[in-house]
Amino acid sequence: MKIGIDANPLLRNRGGIGWHTYHLLHALIALKEDLEFVCYVESGSLRRHGEKIQADWAHASGLTWVETGRLMRRWRGKLDGLDLYHGMNFRLRTTGRYGAIVTIHDVWMDRNPHLSPKLFGQRRSFLRTKRNAERAVQVITVSEHSARDIMDLYGIPREKISVIHNGVSQDFRPMPSPIAFAQLRERLAIPTERYILFAGGADPRKNHQTLVRAYSRCAPLLSSHSLVMAGDTTHRFGDIRQTARTFEVEDRVLCPGPLSLEDLRLLYSNADVFVFPSLYEGFGMPVLEAMACGTPVITSKTTSLPEVAGDAAVLVNPEDADELSDAIMRVLEDESLQSQLRARGVERAKQFTWQRAAQQTRDVYREVCGVNH
Secondary structure, eight states: OEEEEEOHHHHSSOOHHHHHHHHHHHHHHHTOSSOEEEEEEOTTHHHHHHHHHHHHHTTOOSEEEEEOOHHHHHHHHHHTTOSEEEETTSOOOOOBTTBEEEEOOOOHHHHOGGGOOSTTOSHHHHHHHHHHHHHSSEEEESSHHHHHHHHHHHOOOGGGEEEOOOOOOTTOOOOOOHHHHHHHHHHHTOSSSEEEEEESTTOGGGOHHHHHHHHHHHGGGOTTEEEEEESOSEETTEEHHHHHHHTTOTTTEEEEESOOHHHHHHHHHHOSEEEEOOSOOSSOHHHHHHHHTTOOEEEESSTTHHHHHTTSSEEEOTTOHHHHHHHHHHHHHOHHHHHHHHHHHHHHHHTOOHHHHHHHHHHHHHHHHTOOO
16 A cells, blocks of 8 residues: 655654654554555755655655645645555645545644634634545544544544554653763752653643642642753743742742753653643643653543553642642652552553554555455
């Protein structure tokens, strides 16, 4: 089968969708089956990103890179003889002999259009995503929660939606190295040896305000623990440092900004607890990343997060600062609970692999294209 994909997220500064595409495509290639991929990128991309492509995909077989401009994009699938096009980033750029499938990761912005950064609002994007879901022969999403949202918001029937969970990269594993962590702690200027970790930045859905409020309530009892908050420190709807000043814990809250994979892995591995009180997640990768590194996790009991965390995390109401504060203290004070969460978390993370995601994606391709298993 000849499958086309939008490969542009692979070349940019990778966010969640870029890493999703990267890991899924590598896992699909690793299946070593009759799959050929045409990676469509914007005009000029091969010249600008040639070294990156070579570094990331030099040993990957069955890949063809094609530059296409906006005017020709719609017809490229037929010109290139695609069997199927897979839009991994909400959009359908072209189509193949058997049509196209689209991955819709979440509907956060369509659920909360007042937070949209778009100049003319979210309505146009909502209509485009809804139209793409209707045009696609199959919709893939990453959780049962997102499937329900897609049904509710876009009116897509459940039988047209395939749920394929994300995997956890093998890059995330326990890294307890004292020397490496000591160097990182000095470089980032973490004010205490022990700390609580959060990743997600100032994006309002990541809910840093409630976490800082909860931390401020237990800070008098946590003189040995600072709060490390990774990710962008400012957003047009929030500022982590300002929030810390508001609750008078600015000297205990560290904002190192976006971090490399190596730094984040070390922070996960050495944190006493990872707290992720997100208001909405289509999946919630940081929860599994922390678990894979052997870190106890506290997260929300809303949207997809219970589906991902299972019984391997403490679940809280993300809008209740008192409940969150109590959960933080309970985990930090109960060594038995910490050990249980670490052990359950490592086992839970093992259930989510990119190999499994690739096999399920391949099965969708086969079904749509009428290929016998």
